[in-house]
Amino acid sequence: MRKMSFSEAIDDALGQGMAADPRVLLLGEDVQGLHGGLFLRFGRQRVRNTPISEAAFLGAAVAASMAGLRPVAEIMLVDFLAVAVDALLNHASKLETFSGGRWQAPLVVRTACGGGYGDGGQHEQSLWGWLAHIPGLSVVVPSTPADAGGLMLAALELGSPVVFMEHKLISSIWLDFLGSGGRDTVTFDVPPDGEHGRVPDRWQPIPLGQALLRKKGSDVTIVTLGVGVHRALQASAELEKQGLSAGVLDLRSVSPLDKAAVCQEVSRTGRLLVVDEDYEGFGLSGELAAIVLEAGISCKYARVCTQTTIPFARRLEDETLPNVARIGAACRKLAG
C-alpha cells in the first residue's frame, strides 16, 4: 500500500494506463503544466496543450477515439464543458446507437467540478446529473484517492465515453490553483480522507456502477457522492451520539447507477436522504426517489442539494452547498 493525494492518484493511474497502452493520450488546456509529471514522463506527443477551443478539441477527441486513439480530454472545469457539450450530447453518446452498435467512442473526459473555495457560480458547479441525463454517457464522481485511481483505470478500459469528475475541494492541484493561489491566509473545509489516503501499489480497475457502503446504518440511508460522502459521514458520526444511526452509501458513479445497492439499503432502513451537491431540481436526487418508488419500496424521503446559483460570498456559499448541519437536520426530521 502507498499513500497519496486524490490528484496524485488520478495522475498515477492515468500514467499506468498510458504506459500500458500507447494509444492513450492526454489533451486539454494547460495540461502540460497542470499535470507536469505526466508531461515530463510521456512528452509532447502524448500530453498536449490545446488552445482554449473546447468545442474543437473535445469534438476532435471524440473522432480520434473513433479512429483508434484512446484520448483523455481534460475540460479544465465542468462549467466550461457548456461551450463544447455538443461533442458529448449529440456525438459521443449517440455513436453506438447510430452505428447500429458497430462503432464506439472510447473517450474519457476528465474535468474538475464542485465548490467550497469561493470561486463563484460559473466555476463551481457539479453538473453530474445534467450529464448523466444523456443516455450513452458514463459519469464517474470519486470521493477518495483509492477510488479515483481505480475508477480512472476502469474509465480508460471501458470502451465507451466516460466523464470523470474530480472534485476541486479534495483535489490539491485544483484547490491550490484556483482556491489558495499559493496563499496560506485562506482555509477550506477539506475532508482529509478525500484529499489524501491509502492506494494500492498497482492500480486495478474498479468497475463503474458499483456503489460502496461507507457506513452501515439502521435508521436512515444517506445516498451521496463526491465531497457529499465526507459531509454525510461527519453528520452521521454526530447523529450517532444522539442515538440516530445513519448509513452512508457512496454511489461513485451517477451513470451507471447502482440501483440495486440503493434499493437494498433503503428497503432496510425505510428512510432515504439524498445528499447531492448538484442542483436539486430535475436531477440525481429526484432520480433516486423515482428508482425507489419504481422498485415498490415504501420509504420516507428527503434531500439536501444545491438549490440556487452558487453565491460568490463564502458564507452564503457554505450555506448553499450541502453541509453537515443541513444533513444532520434532515436526518433528524426523517427519523423523527
Next chain:
Amino acid sequence: MAPDAWMLYGLMYKSRVFEEAVRQIWQAGRISGEMHLGLGEEAIAAGIIPQLVEGDALALDHRGTPAMLMRGVAPLALLREFMGSPDGLCAGMGGHMHLFAPEKLAASSGIVGAAGPAAAGFGLAAQMLRPNCVSVAFFGDGATSAGMLLESFNLAVVWKLPVLFVCKDNDWAITTPAETAVGGNLLARARAFGMRAEEVDGRDALAVWQAASEALRHARAGNGPVFLWAHCIHLEGHFLGDGLLDMFRRPVYSLRKRVWPMVKGFFHPQGAAWGERLAAARQIVGQVLSIQNQTSPQGDPLLCLRPALERENARRLADLEASIRDEIQKVVSQAVALEGNMA
C-alpha cells in the same frame, strides 16, 4: 477629440493603485478564489473607455476591473464585491469575474470568448434602440481560439453591428504561449471576416486612443464592426499566484509543489524515450524564462506615459498621484471598516 494625456494617466494610475490594493487584500485572505488583475493592460481600457457615451455597452471578460472602474463604477462597490459583501456591486453574489452594472450596460463573464456574443447582442440592441451607440468587447488572445468569438466576428460583419472587438494580447493563454495556440496573424484573420482591423501598441494609451477614436467613428456611423489588436503584458501573469511567475518569486514553494512531481515523472522507469522527456523539460524551462517578459518595465503602460508628464509638470504629476493614492486608501479603509461592522 484630442486625448488628454493627464486624464488618461489619471485613469490608469487609479486603476493601478486600486488593483495593487486588491492584491494585498487578496494576499491577506480577505478575498476568496482566483484573482485576475488588469495590471499591465490599463492603457487599453484608458484609451477606449473615456470615449464611450451613455448608451454604449461593455462586454467584459474575467479581467474587467480596470474597465469597470474607468466606466465610473465606484471603487468601494467593486472592492466590497470582491470581498463577497452584501453591499458590493453585485451583493457579493458575483465576485471579480462576474461584475455587472446594468445602468452602464456593462456585463462580464468568466467563460473565455463569451464577450464576443455579448458584444454582438449589445450591438444589435444599439442598432435597433440606440442609434449611434456602440458596444465594446474586451478579451485576451486566448479567446481568439474560442469558436463563439469567431462566430461573433462573422455575425457582426453580416449584420453590420456597431461593435469594437478589442483583443488584449499578452502572448499567453494562461500558461500556454500564443505561438503554440494561436494560428496565423490575428489582423489577417479579422480582415478575412470582412472586418476593419487595426494593430496598436497597447502600452501606449495615446496610441490606443487614436486607434479607438477612428474605430468608434466607423462603428457609430453604421459601417460595421472593427477589430483592434492591442499588445500588452500582464505584470502578475494570468492571475495572482501564477505558477510560472512563482518559479522565480517563490522558488522553494514551487520546487515542492510543481517541480518535484515533474522530476518524479521525468525519471519514471516507464515512459517516453529520453529525447522526448528532455524536449518536454526544455519546453518548461523555456516557458519559465520567457514569462519574465510579462514583468518587464518596458511593457508597463504607466511607465510609458509618465516621463512625458513629469517633464511637462513634475509638481502637477506628484499632486495627481498623491490625490489618487489618498482616494484609494480611503476606499480601502472604508471597505475594511465595513467588514468589521458586519462581523
